[in-house]
Amino acid sequence: MLAYIARRILSTIPVMLVVAFVVFSMLILSPGDPAAVIAGDQATPEDVERIRAALGLDRPFLVQFAEFLWRLVNFDLGTSIFTNLPVTHMIAQRIEPTVSLMVLTIIFSVTIAVPMGVIAAWKAGSWIDRAVMVFAVLGFSVPVFVIGYLLAYIFALELDWLPVQGYTPIARGFWPFLENLILPTIALGSVYIALIARITRATMLEVLAQDYIRTAKAKGLGTRPILFLHALKNAAVPISTVVGIGIALLIGGAVVTESVFAIPGLGRLTVDAILRRDYPVIQGVVLLFSFVYVLVNLMIDLLYTVFDPRIRY
Amino acid sequence: MIGRRAAAGLAAATFAATTLAAPAVRAQASPARTLRFAPHAPLANLDPIWGTQYVVRNAAMLVWDTLYGIDSRLEPKPQMAEAHEVSDDRLTWTIRLRSGLRFHDGDPVRGKDVVASLERWMVRDPMGQSIRALREELAAPDDRTIRLRLSAPYPRLLQALGALGAPCAFIMPERIARTDPFTQIDEVIGSGPMRFRKDEWDPGARATFERFERYEPRDEPADWIAGGKRIAFDRIEWIARPDPAATAAALQSGELDWWEQVAPDHVPVLRRNRQIGLDIADPLGNIGSLRFNHLHPPFNDVRARRAIAMVVDQADYMRAVVGDDDVLWRRVPSFFTPETPLYSDAGGEILSGPRDHDAARRLLAESGYDGQPITLLVAEDVAPLKAMGQVTHRLLRELGCVVDYVATDWGTVARRRAVRAPPAKGGWNIFHTWHAGVDCATPAGYTALRTNGDGAWFGWPNDAGIERLREAWFAAVTPAEERAAVAELNRASMAFMTWVPTGLFMAYQAWRRSVSGIVKAPLPLFWGVAKA
Numbered sequence: 001m002l003a004y005i006a007r008r009i010l011s012t013i014p015v016m017l018v019v020a021f022v023v024f025s026m027l028i029l030s031p032g033d034p035a036a037v038i039a040g041d042q043a044t045p046e047d048v049e050r051i052r053a054a055l056g057l058d059r060p061f062l063v064q065f066a067e068f069l070w071r072l073v074n075f076d077l078g079t080s081i082f083t084n085l086p087v088t089h090m091i092a093q094r095i096e097p098t099v100s101l102m103v104l105t106i107i108f109s110v111t112i113a114v115p116m117g118v119i120a121a122w123k124a125g126s127w128i129d130r131a132v133m134v135f136a137v138l139g140f141s142v143p144v145f146v147i148g149y150l151l152a153y154i155f156a157l158e159l160d161w162l163p164v165q166g167y168t169p170i171a172r173g174f175w176p177f178l179e180n181l182i183l184p185t186i187a188l189g190s191v192y193i194a195l196i197a198r199i200t201r202a203t204m205l206e207v208l209a210q211d212y213i214r215t216a217k218a219k220g221l222g223t224r225p226i227l228f229l230h231a232l233k234n235a236a237v238p239i240s241t242v243v244g245i246g247i248a249l250l251i252g253g254a255v256v257t258e259s260v261f262a263i264p265g266l267g268r269l270t271v272d273a274i275l276r277r278d279y280p281v282i283q284g285v286v287l288l289f290s291f292v293y294v295l296v297n298l299m300i301d302l303l304y305t306v307f308d309p310r311i312r313y
Numbered sequence: 314m315i316g317r318r319a320a321a322g323l324a325a326a327t328f329a330a331t332t333l334a335a336p337a338v339r340a341q342a343s344p345a346r347t348l349r350f351a352p353h354a355p356l357a358n359l360d361p362i363w364g365t366q367y368v369v370r371n372a373a374m375l376v377w378d379t380l381y382g383i384d385s386r387l388e389p390k391p392q393m394a395e396a397h398e399v400s401d402d403r404l405t406w407t408i409r410l411r412s413g414l415r416f417h418d419g420d421p422v423r424g425k426d427v428v429a430s431l432e433r434w435m436v437r438d439p440m441g442q443s444i445r446a447l448r449e450e451l452a453a454p455d456d457r458t459i460r461l462r463l464s465a466p467y468p469r470l471l472q473a474l475g476a477l478g479a480p481c482a483f484i485m486p487e488r489i490a491r492t493d494p495f496t497q498i499d500e501v502i503g504s505g506p507m508r509f510r511k512d513e514w515d516p517g518a519r520a521t522f523e524r525f526e527r528y529e530p531r532d533e534p535a536d537w538i539a540g541g542k543r544i545a546f547d548r549i550e551w552i553a554r555p556d557p558a559a560t561a562a563a564l565q566s567g568e569l570d571w572w573e574q575v576a577p578d579h580v581p582v583l584r585r586n587r588q589i590g591l592d593i594a595d596p597l598g599n600i601g602s603l604r605f606n607h608l609h610p611p612f613n614d615v616r617a618r619r620a621i622a623m624v625v626d627q628a629d630y631m632r633a634v635v636g637d638d639d640v641l642w643r644r645v646p647s648f649f650t651p652e653t654p655l656y657s658d659a660g661g662e663i664l665s666g667p668r669d670h671d672a673a674r675r676l677l678a679e680s681g682y683d684g685q686p687i688t689l690l691v692a693e694d695v696a697p698l699k700a701m702g703q704v705t706h707r708l709l710r711e712l713g714c715v716v717d718y719v720a721t722d723w724g725t726v727a728r729r730r731a732v733r734a735p736p737a738k739g740g741w742n743i744f745h746t747w748h749a750g751v752d753c754a755t756p757a758g759y760t761a762l763r764t765n766g767d768g769a770w771f772g773w774p775n776d777a778g779i780e781r782l783r784e785a786w787f788a789a790v791t792p793a794e795e796r797a798a799v800a801e802l803n804r805a806s807m808a809f810m811t812w813v814p815t816g817l818f819m820a821y822q823a824w825r826r827s828v829s830g831i832v833k834a835p836l837p838l839f840w841g842v843a844k845a
Binding site for chain 1: 355357358363366479496497516518552555558559563565721722723724727729746760761771
């Protein structure tokens with residue numbers, strides 16, 4: 001097992017190198033110019049050129065890429081073109097809101113979606129099943145920002161129960177931290193709940209039709225042990241796969257959710273950096289997201305062994 | 314066995330845990346000594362010489378001070394300066410600093426700080442560049458005196474030193490001001506009324522300014538960036554929100570005190586809210602611009618440029634930009650800002666009266682236009698530019714032009730507009746922008762109006778006659794001479810059709826009624842503002 005984990009971790013290195021090369025190439029070769037954005041609208045072309053030269057953006061592509069790689073192997077993501085701050089510092093500033101939002105969303109979604117899917121499968125064809133499916137379709141169909149605006153309007157503006165937006169670090173108290181994240185979590189979780197609930201229902205339906213479930217029923221086991229101990233455990237492998245894949249969905253959704261609720265997280269940092277062409281920041285954040293995604297996939301693979309003892313690495 | 318009741322209970326418990334457990338009513342207002350302000354754009358850097366975006370200038374105005382400051386009559390008034398003298402031959406200016414000026418690190422402001430700051434500013438600012446070209450000596454004979462000796466008179470010196478257009482002549486400590494003008498400074502230390510809390514800065518999201526206790530405001534009442542800058546807050550927090558709907562909601566809920574620039578869509582909602590005040594932000598507004606590339610056909614021919622101007626209906630452009638609120642726009646048959654002392658619409662007839670499409674088509678044909686694609690760069694991520702681009706697209710098609718509509722983002726437009734190659738090889742024919750009304754009040758720092766060919770702004774218009782008229786304004790001594798020079802400059806620029814003004818548009822600012830003292834100005838002014 002340990003050898004497998006080590007191999008998987010080592011295999012992330014070439015993956016990250018490819019990601020680094022692709023991201024760097026796309027940024028450098030794409031149109032747009034940070035120097036022009038810095039100089040402002042009224043600057044002359046000569047001013048823009050001099051700023052570009054001062055930033056080193058006029059050097060050949062390979063020279064810039066080599067420098068970028070050298071910094072990377074020294075665990076240095078560089079300095080933001082615009083803020084003059086280290087990229088690692090900027091990521092550190094923004095990582096807590098995003099991680100908090102994603103973790104809360106995962107906990108919230110799994111807590112809601114798995115029981116929903118299980119109950120829908122158990123009551124297949126009933127009104128509960130149809131209600132769950134209607135909810136799932138809505139969750140997929142209604143954009144996150146629409147749900148976000150609706151929630152903000154009802155719970156913040158009309159009822160005045162929760163703040164419209166912003167973020168309070170957990171160090172300033174758990175409730176202030178939580179109250180800022182409740183609405184974003186529900187908004188972001190809607191699509192995730194729909195995804196997990198649907199896959200849970202489908203998998204559970206398959207498992208509940210297996211012979212061993214019939215055997216368990218024949219032995220007189222109660223519904224709860226059958227559903228949660230026998231059926232759900234065997235349905236867990238595809239469910240956990242979807243939970244893992246859904247992390248990518250969350251990263252994309254976080255960008256929108258952070259904008260709607262004005263949460264200063266990595267999603268907003270990425271969008272702002274793209275609009276300004278702040279290359280080092282974009283590269284740093286994309287590399288971080290890629291690494292997290294690879295890591296989550298590894299964790300999901302390892303979880304398989306917990307859910308299904310037949311799986312060995 | 315899980316029953317329906319249990320399932321419903323599970324859902325209800327989860328819902329209650331996440332939402333209903335919140336307190337029934339929240340106390341959301343920020344403390345009276347803290348002002349929460351939403352700027353029009355996120356603050357991503359704070360070097361007002363290196364980065365000349367307006368949001369940087371606006372934040373810098375809190376941190377740094379200037380020798381002179383423009384008031385609401387656009388006249389320069391002493392700010393850090395106590396007084397000045399001009400020699401009889403008008404070549405030597407001697408400026409004396411006020412006593413008691415200090416930087417945020419406690420060091421006194423000295424003459425050599427001013428010299429270094431002006432040296433850096435002169436490299437980047439158009440008026441500064443003119444002064445630099447004339448400078449024979451810029452020195453600090455002592456800690457409170459600055460002497461500037463020129464090779465020729467420059468009557469607009471005080472206007473240049475107190476100008477509002479970015480980059481402003483901010484005074485920094487010498488060690489910081491020695492930074493190359495094309496490289497960003499590392500320290501943010503000024504002598505203005507607020508100090509920047511770099512340790513609390515979350516670039517693009519939040520910037521905090523703290524009162525500088527040792528700041529000594531002038532005795533005169535504040536008037537734009539002149540007079541006593543008295544701040545009633547211990548902290549001013551700039552909170553940037555990428556989404557206007559979120560900003561509007563925050564203002565209504567009391568999580569925000571002042572919104573610099575209200576998106577037009579949200580005006581009706583805010584107007585209905587009795588807790589919210591709403592008014593024009595900048596009375597001088599912005600002049601929309603349809604900018605030609607003078608290097609390539611068809612707009613290297615004045616007839617083609619005038620053909621476009623003949624069919625431009627500013628009402629179409631302005632309604633596309635600001636919507637149906639007619640308070641927010643006006644026609645401007647001029648390159649200069651209405652209701653400013655030098656305003657003239659001489660030669661502006663081409664932009665007034667009925668639009669004659671047939672005459673425009675004939676003139677375009679006379680220019681030799683043969684149906685080649687016209688490359689129109691449109692920054693779709695900036696609402697006014699997208700709106701103007703769409704109107705121009707329709708207008709060009711009505712004239713029978715083939716249009717290569719390049720829908721892209723501002724970052725790409727900013728890069729591509731610098732390309733001098735023909736449109737088919739990565740260049741362009743037209744792009745849109747706007748110019749702040751305060752910058753268009755005089756020819757002094759009006760880069761977009763210049764026609765000095767390769768040295769001109771994007772589009773590279775070339776007309777020596779217009780340049781001479783601009784110099785005539787610089788040489789003008791009396792107000793009457795100035796007005797006459799600007800009228801001739803406007804007439805010649807209209808005839809040459811350097812670019813087409815598409816109208817003057819403004820925006821609303823909004824604030825909680827608990828906040829008082831907000832004035833109309835080209836930038837948000839925090840002195841004189843208070844909160845109950």
